[in-house]
Amino acid sequence: MNFNKQTADVVIIGGGVIGLSIARALALRGAGEICLIERAGIGHEASFAAAGMLAPQAEANARDDFFTLACRSRDLYANFAESLRAETGIDIELDTTGTLYLALSYHDLVEIEKRFAWQSAAGLDVEKLTPPQVCELEPNVNQNVLGALRFPLDVQVENRRLLSALTNSVAKLGVEIITETSVESVKSESDRVRGVQTSRGFIACGKVIVAAGTWSGFISVGQTSASKPVLKIEPVRGQMISLDARPQLTRHVIYSPRGYIVPRQDGRLLAGSTSEYAGFAKHVTAGGISAILVNAQEISPAVSNLPIVDTWAGLRPRAPDNLPVLGPCDEIGGLFYATGHYRNGILLAPVTGELIAEAVVDGVVSPLLGPFSPNRFDLVRV
Numbered sequence: 566m567n568f569n570k571q572t573a574d575v576v577i578i579g580g581g582v583i584g585l586s587i588a589r590a591l592a593l594r595g596a597g598e599i600c601l602i603e604r605a606g607i608g609h610e611a612s613f614a615a616a617g618m619l620a621p622q623a624e625a626n627a628r629d630d631f632f633t634l635a636c637r638s639r640d641l642y643a644n645f646a647e648s649l650r651a652e653t654g655i656d657i658e659l660d661t662t663g664t665l666y667l668a669l670s671y672h673d674l675v676e677i678e679k680r681f682a683w684q685s686a687a688g689l690d691v692e693k694l695t696p697p698q699v700c701e702l703e704p705n706v707n708q709n710v711l712g713a714l715r716f717p718l719d720v721q722v723e724n725r726r727l728l729s730a731l732t733n734s735v736a737k738l739g740v741e742i743i744t745e746t747s748v749e750s751v752k753s754e755s756d757r758v759r760g761v762q763t764s765r766g767f768i769a770c771g772k773v774i775v776a777a778g779t780w781s782g783f784i785s786v787g788q789t790s791a792s793k794p795v796l797k798i799e800p801v802r803g804q805m806i807s808l809d810a811r812p813q814l815t816r817h818v819i820y821s822p823r824g825y826i827v828p829r830q831d832g833r834l835l836a837g838s839t840s841e842y843a844g845f846a847k848h849v850t851a852g853g854i855s856a857i858l859v860n861a862q863e864i865s866p867a868v869s870n871l872p873i874v875d876t877w878a879g880l881r882p883r884a885p886d887n888l889p890v891l892g893p894c895d896e897i898g899g900l901f902y903a904t905g906h907y908r909n910g911i912l913l914a915p916v917t918g919e920l921i922a923e924a925v926v927d928g929v930v931s932p933l934l935g936p937f938s939p940n941r942f943d944l945v946r947v
């Protein structure tokens with residue numbers, strides 16, 4: 566393929582759910598000529614590996630800035646799904662059955678009591694269930710369950726269909742997608758972005774968004790090829806198993822403190838996951854798979870009879886403080902980061918797209934983004 570691209574108004578680096586959501590939001594705001602550059606194929610990394618849970622309440626221990634951002638994004642999903650369906654005809658299978666969080670030991674019970682106490686005091690939608698209520702709602706869960714919380718607003722989406730819908734949407738909106746092309750560096754002059762150096766040539770542009778997931782820290786910024794960014798994004802490997810569960814064992818997404826199971830409309834039951842510091846190695850391991858199966862069977866012993874149809878692993882992008890890195894970089898005009906989404910990139914995709922597009926096009930940085938600014942790190946040494 567010839568590489569003819571020489572200029573753009575905005576370049577997005579990375580074709581995962583975050584880069585795609587930003588591309589779509591920018592195009593809808595009329596950001597001009599938008600070019601998304603992906604090193605390999607679109608949506609093959611963490612965004613493909615995810616479980617698709619949109620569950621800010623299930624694991625939250627306090628109402629903090631992250632919780633507020635995550636709930637905002639979850640609440641954008643109904644419109645997001647509807648608009649994507651209207652634009653592309655693709656149903657992203659937003660399943661609003663809700664999420665259960667099981668207590669299977671007395672320690673678990675203490676934890677869910679605390680979560681119920683703060684969330685109900687804060688006026689959030691959460692229900693406490695007795696063991697008979699849990700078993701009536703989901704007859705295939707562990708009959709030794711000691712109690713559960715039900716989060717009716719914590720839902721799930723089919724993240725692979727979401728990637729297809731977003732890819733289709735941005736193509737229709739006129740975003741240029743360049744695959745099999747790696748961005749090596751962002752070039753700047755007089756503290757302003759001038760373009761990106763790719764593996765296939767230079768593209769001049771005034772605005773760049775780094776949305777390269779766990780590889781975001783490898784993209785250097787500055788005047789020379791020796792310039793180095795110091796944004797530290799670390800890969801945290803998560804392994805997953807897909808089982809054939811027809812008819813489905815459960816209707817809800819079901820968590821325990823040790824694992825989760827996610828029923829999909831097509832009869833797959835996803836079971837996850839691990840959190841491992843294994844560098845960029847993306848294989849599944851015997852230990853990882855066996856731990857996931859133990860935890861899934863603890864949630865529902867019936868899992869032990871299901872055929873395993875697939876296994877995979879993905880790399881969650883984690884910043885040093887576990888929080889996303891979102892917004893403009895103070896040191897270089899025109900440079901924006903949207904990375905470090907760690908365990909919640911599918912959940913945070915709609916809000917990331919909207920707020921980054923607003924910052925890029927209108928120059929308005931929402932107060933919601935403040936706590937996640939890239940400027941909290943010592944980012945760029947030019």
Ligand SMILES: Cc1cc2nc3c(=O)[nH]c(=O)nc-3n(C[C@H](O)[C@H](O)[C@H](O)COP(=O)(O)OP(=O)(O)OC[C@H]3O[C@@H](n4cnc5c(N)ncnc54)[C@H](O)[C@@H]3O)c2cc1C
Pocket residue numbers: 578579580581582583584602603604605606607608609610611612613614615616617618619746747748749776777778779780781784802803804805837838878879880881882903904905906907908909910911912913
């Ligand atoms: C097992 C597992 C389960 C998960 N479950 C959930 C869940 O239930 N809910 C949830 O909200 N989140 C979940 N996550 C987290 C979620 O998947 C991530 O936070 C999210 O996918 C991050 O999206 P991204 O676009 O930043 O990264 P990615 O999807 O990794 O995309 C980054 C892209 O950038 C490209 N790239 C990298 N470097 C360059 C370069 N130099 N030039 C060009 N392109 C480049 C890569 O090839 C890649 O395609 C899960 C993750 C895992 C691994």
